[in-house]
Amino acid sequence: MGVRALGTSAVNTWCKGCGNFAILNAVATMLEAIGEEKGGLENVVLVSGIGCHAKIVDYLNVNSFYAIHGRVAPVAEGIKLANPNLTVIGFAGDGDSYGEGLEHLVFVAKRNVDITMVIHNNRVYGLTTGQYTPTSPLGFKGKSTPRGTRELPLNPLELMLASGASFIARGYSNRMDLLKQTLREAVTHRGFALVDVLQVCVTFYNLYADYNKRVFQLDNHDPGDHEAAFRKIREWDYNSPAPIALGTLYRCEKPLFEGPPGAGKMALPIRAAKISSLLKERM
Amino acid sequence: MNELSVLIGGQAGDGINQAGLLAARLLAQLGYRIYVNYDYPSLIRGGHNFSLVRAAKSRIGVCRDRIDYLLALNQDTIEKHRAKLGSQSRLIYDSDSASAEGLGLPLKTIVKEASAPELTRNSCLIGAFARSAGIEWSVLEKVFTKDIPRELELNLKVARRGFESAEAGERLEPLGQEVLPLVSGNEACGLGLVAAGLDAYIAYPMTPSSSLLHFLAHVAEDFNITVIHPESEIAVMLMALGYAYAGRRAAVGTSGGGFCLMTEGFSLSGMAEIPIAVVVGQRPGPSTGLPTYTSQTELHFVMNAGQGEFPRFVVAPGDAEEAYYWSAIALNLSWKYQIPSIILMDKTACEGTYSFDIASAGEVPEGGAALWNGEGLYRRYLNTETGVSPLAFPPDKRAVVKVDSYEHDENGITTEDPSLTKMMQEKRARKGTHLAEEVKRYRGVRIYGERGASTALICWGSNKGVCIEAGERLGAKVVHVPLLAPFPIGQLKEALEGVRRIICIENNITGQFVRLLGCHGVTVNDNILKYDGRQFSLEELEGELAKVT
Numbered sequence: 062m063g064v065r066a067l068g069t070s071a072v073n074t075w076c077k078g079c080g081n082f083a084i085l086n087a088v089a090t091m092l093e094a095i096g097e098e099k100g101g102l103e104n105v106v107l108v109s110g111i112g113c114h115a116k117i118v119d120y121l122n123v124n125s126f127y128a129i130h131g132r133v134a135p136v137a138e139g140i141k142l143a144n145p146n147l148t149v150i151g152f153a154g155d156g157d158s159y160g161e162g163l164e165h166l167v168f169v170a171k172r173n174v175d176i177t178m179v180i181h182n183n184r185v186y187g188l189t190t191g192q193y194t195p196t197s198p199l200g201f202k203g204k205s206t207p208r209g210t211r212e213l214p215l216n217p218l219e220l221m222l223a224s225g226a227s228f229i230a231r232g233y234s235n236r237m238d239l240l241k242q243t244l245r246e247a248v249t250h251r252g253f254a255l256v257d258v259l260q261v262c263v264t265f266y267n268l269y270a271d272y273n274k275r276v277f278q279l280d281n282h283d284p285g286d287h288e289a290a291f292r293k294i295r296e297w298d299y300n301s302p303a304p305i306a307l308g309t310l311y312r313c314e315k316p317l318f319e320g321p322p323g324a325g326k327m328a329l330p331i332r333a334a335k336i337s338s339l340l341k342e343r344m
Numbered sequence: 345m346n347e348l349s350v351l352i353g354g355q356a357g358d359g360i361n362q363a364g365l366l367a368a369r370l371l372a373q374l375g376y377r378i379y380v381n382y383d384y385p386s387l388i389r390g391g392h393n394f395s396l397v398r399a400a401k402s403r404i405g406v407c408r409d410r411i412d413y414l415l416a417l418n419q420d421t422i423e424k425h426r427a428k429l430g431s432q433s434r435l436i437y438d439s440d441s442a443s444a445e446g447l448g449l450p451l452k453t454i455v456k457e458a459s460a461p462e463l464t465r466n467s468c469l470i471g472a473f474a475r476s477a478g479i480e481w482s483v484l485e486k487v488f489t490k491d492i493p494r495e496l497e498l499n500l501k502v503a504r505r506g507f508e509s510a511e512a513g514e515r516l517e518p519l520g521q522e523v524l525p526l527v528s529g530n531e532a533c534g535l536g537l538v539a540a541g542l543d544a545y546i547a548y549p550m551t552p553s554s555s556l557l558h559f560l561a562h563v564a565e566d567f568n569i570t571v572i573h574p575e576s577e578i579a580v581m582l583m584a585l586g587y588a589y590a591g592r593r594a595a596v597g598t599s600g601g602g603f604c605l606m607t608e609g610f611s612l613s614g615m616a617e618i619p620i621a622v623v624v625g626q627r628p629g630p631s632t633g634l635p636t637y638t639s640q641t642e643l644h645f646v647m648n649a650g651q652g653e654f655p656r657f658v659v660a661p662g663d664a665e666e667a668y669y670w671s672a673i674a675l676n677l678s679w680k681y682q683i684p685s686i687i688l689m690d691k692t693a694c695e696g697t698y699s700f701d702i703a704s705a706g707e708v709p710e711g712g713a714a715l716w717n718g719e720g721l722y723r724r725y726l727n728t729e730t731g732v733s734p735l736a737f738p739p740d741k742r743a744v745v746k747v748d749s750y751e752h753d754e755n756g757i758t759t760e761d762p763s764l765t766k767m768m769q770e771k772r773a774r775k776g777t778h779l780a781e782e783v784k785r786y787r788g789v790r791i792y793g794e795r796g797a798s799t800a801l802i803c804w805g806s807n808k809g810v811c812i813e814a815g816e817r818l819g820a821k822v823v824h825v826p827l828l829a830p831f832p833i834g835q836l837k838e839a840l841e842g843v844r845r846i847i848c849i850e851n852n853i854t855g856q857f858v859r860l861l862g863c864h865g866v867t868v869n870d871n872i873l874k875y876d877g878r879q880f881s882l883e884e885l886e887g888e889l890a891k892v893t
Contacts, residue, residue: 071757103739119758124738126589127748127758129612135579139586147738168575321570326541329710335566336535340702343525
């Protein structure tokens with residue numbers, strides 16, 4: 062399969078060199094593997110928000126729900142709760158889900174619904190042509206902040222840890238092999254998984270050179286150790302020039318928030334009979 | 345006895361709602377038709393709560409000002425309502441908490457002596473009321489046994505004390521007609537959704553729709569439905585759309601403020617063609633307004649909510665039977681046409697308790713949806729003659745199901761192409777045309793009162809009950825319009841044939857229904873508006889009608 066086999070009629074409109082290509086390729090590879098294992102991809106549903114990232118669902122011939130800005134998590138939760146057999150993967154931007162829809166991310170982590178969220182974190186609004194996002198560094202000069210932002214960025218992974226996420230990882234669009242591996246781990250994790258992918262926007266905020274110098278793959282790190290994860294997550298606050306850890310930062314097992322096992326809908330006569338008996342109780 | 349009204353009042357936390365329901369059930373046991381209005385401020389303890397129970401021989405949906413029994417747990421209740429007592433009316437009160445003429449019972453002392461919780465004071469009052477109203481002990485015992493889940497023996501014990509303290513009234517004979525169950529408008533709405541095959545109800549608490557959430561959560565296992573209370577109304581709506589995408593019938597419920605948050609998802613439902621039923625219980629606004637009171641102020645809001653243009657189905661049930669029937673129809677039609685539907689309730693209908701006759705509510709048909717036949721390439725937005733595209737749900741080995749909030753092609757792939765855009769706008773609009781044709785088969789306009797009269801009262805939503813009764817006494821025709829979109833103008837024009845004078849009655853300050861009627865070329869002669877957060881009483885509407893007729 063691969064991207065070509067999973068392709069659609071949509072013409073790709075991402076800028077040349079956009080970090081989204083790496084995510085698309087990594088996801089296609091992962092889907093290909095899932096398809097081979099399961100004999101098809103009919104159980105996979107992709108959900109996206111609004112922004113450059115969201116076009117990913119147009120480029121993959123897989124079940125999808127192209128949703129609205131900030132609302133990927135609740136849509137993905139609804140789909141998963143409605144049918145626990147589906148593998149639901151949400152794609153969202155940093156403005157999209159760390160900004161407008163942040164509350165949903167906190168709650169999906171708190172509930173531990175078994176979905177994966179892949180955040181295309183380029184730390185700039187691309188499709189609206191260059192404004193700061195919740196993860197832009199202090200002083201970032203965008204179109205809405207021409208003299209530089211006056212607020213520190215959010216560390217979304219620290220927030221996810223505090224919210225109870227059971228899987229937290231970071232990827233980088235320029236480290237493909239590790240990204241593929243991390244995404245696979247996230248999707249196979251039983252519980253809510255969030256992968257923050259440093260995805261470079263070549264047009265509005267090209268951080269390739271900076272990231273290339275600072276990223277490192279986690280080694281000798283026990284993702285089951287909450288304290289260690291906390292320290293690693295706080296090592297880089299999305300503002301300082303600290304080293305940037307890539308890979309799985311935290312993983313634990315937690316009870317899932319699940320939909321009912323699905324005994325199926327009762328037939329109309331049974332529903333009617335049950336309504337009658339409930340009404341008898343009210344006489 | 346033709347009818348009887350009982351007012352039970354006290355503070356929040358005194359169990360007034362439950363006491364009102366007990367009184368209502370006593371009367372319902374004798375075959376009376378009931379309407380209960382529960383009035384309470386937005387607080388947990390203190391304040392003044394009252395439950396107004398009216399029983400009559402035939403169906404009713406409104407209370408009267410005049411009361412036959414005032415049951416008071418405190419002085420406040422007596423002061424606030426004593427003017428409503430007639431010369432034959434009786435006052436029964438807690439003489440440990442208040443003083444007045446009438447039957448004073450030392451309720452605090454009685455419950456203390458019985459080692460019963462203070463909450464059982466109202467059981468004692470109900471006991472005294474039953475005896476005084478000529479209701480036999482066996483009826484009370486039966487009602488208590490069924491309705492009081494905890495401390496039944498203690499409740500019966502204090503009720504007996506009340507019963508024995510009161511002078512026996514003339515025996516209230518059973519009417520010899522069928523005993524009907526009592527349900528609130530919200531419960532009827534929930535049952536209607538369940539009848540139409542609801543799989544999931546998702547809601548964030550907000551008066552006056554919270555009791556729908558509580559009711560469905562309570563019966564979820566019995567009906568094999570899922571009930572979820574997520575972080576916000578925004579999440580509610582989007583989660584519900586996720587359910588529907590996966591093939592499950594979902595409904596959500598809220599009030600005006602919560603619906604503000606839902607509108608982006610509402611518009612998504614319109615664009616992505618994902619079915620959803622939305623219950624909106626109106627209360628006075630703007631903003632927080634009067635959270636626990638009533639209004640009809642969201643008519644134009646729900647008719648126009650959401651950016652862009654897309655068809656929708658909107659109904660405003662007038663009582664419990666209509667709440668049941670139209671909620672079911674709304675869910676069914678949202679699936680048949682893959683559109684959002686609105687069940688527009690108001691506090692009066694939501695939290696009012698009615699005698700519920702399911703047999704007269706109208707049969708709920710098995711609601712289908714256009715399902716894909718599995719042939720050829722699946723296109724989620726196949727452009728068909730009716731605009732309705734066959735549905736497939738993941739997982740389906742043969743189909744890739746793509747839905748999209750952007751304008752899209754038949755496969756669900758984003759497009760900005762002008763001819764595809766035009767085609768898709770027309771496809772969605774066509775669903776509205778076919779829906780409008782289909783709803784002609786439903787009774788979107790109902791006629792009551794004097795059919796040949798040249799004066800008609802016209803109303804929508806919960807004013808049905810008060811208008812029917814006032815209209816009948818006035819000799820006027822009464823036209824109630826439960827269907828708001830697609831608007832049943834043909835049926836309405838027929839209903840208004842021979843009418844020379846139209847009086848519109850509604851609970852808002854700007855005359856929202858009058859404006860809607862005006863859009864369809866119907867001119868109203870007089871407009872009776874009430875916007876103090878309270879529902880009309882029968883006497884009040886009669887007084888207003890006397891001014892204009």
